[in-house]
Amino acid sequence: MRSVFQFDTTPRFASIRKRIIALLLFVATPGCVTTTHVVGQFASPSARVQTNVTGGKAITAPTDDGPLSADDAVGTDPSEARLQNIEAALLLYYSVNRTLPPRLEDLVALSSGDLPLTCPDSDQEYLYIRDGLAIPGTTRQVIVCEPTPSKVEKRWCIVMAPPDPSGVLELEPQQLPESIFRNLQSNP
16 A cells, blocks of 8 residues: 555656646745746747737847846846846845835845846836835835836836735835826825
8 A cells, every 4th residue: 555645656647746846846935936938948048039019029049149148038027027036135134124124235135146226227226215105096105116217108116015914025016107106105
């Protein structure tokens, strides 16, 4: 009689077992999770990701520009990817100190690698509003944002929900239209 915890080792179940283990590792991995696209794993090292007119992503022919950047490999907006990294560092800082940092620069010491604090589009530092800017009609507030709007009149921001009674902090990168951003209100 087999134990419930024993795996069938036949080739038929090997693939299923690997998927279950990968899923368990994925779920058990702490921190911010981003969606990676197949581009970074199977494309030629010199392939480029290009946004077409309709906004979709497409792999172009290999070029001599060198390897893919981290932003190209995951197929995300570079500013969104940077804000997700800042979000993860903010959550780590909050979990240790139970408060937000006085400055974004204080997060660099916590990060395991490079933590760019500048917007890739403007090369200006992200704006950090520790006390937050309230989004009208919601309980959420913007605490980090791009310094200038994009060409489509939107800004990537890190939006914070009020901590729940147990002290859990919820942060989320969102792209806000400039019309909403202009109406943000300082918290008293």
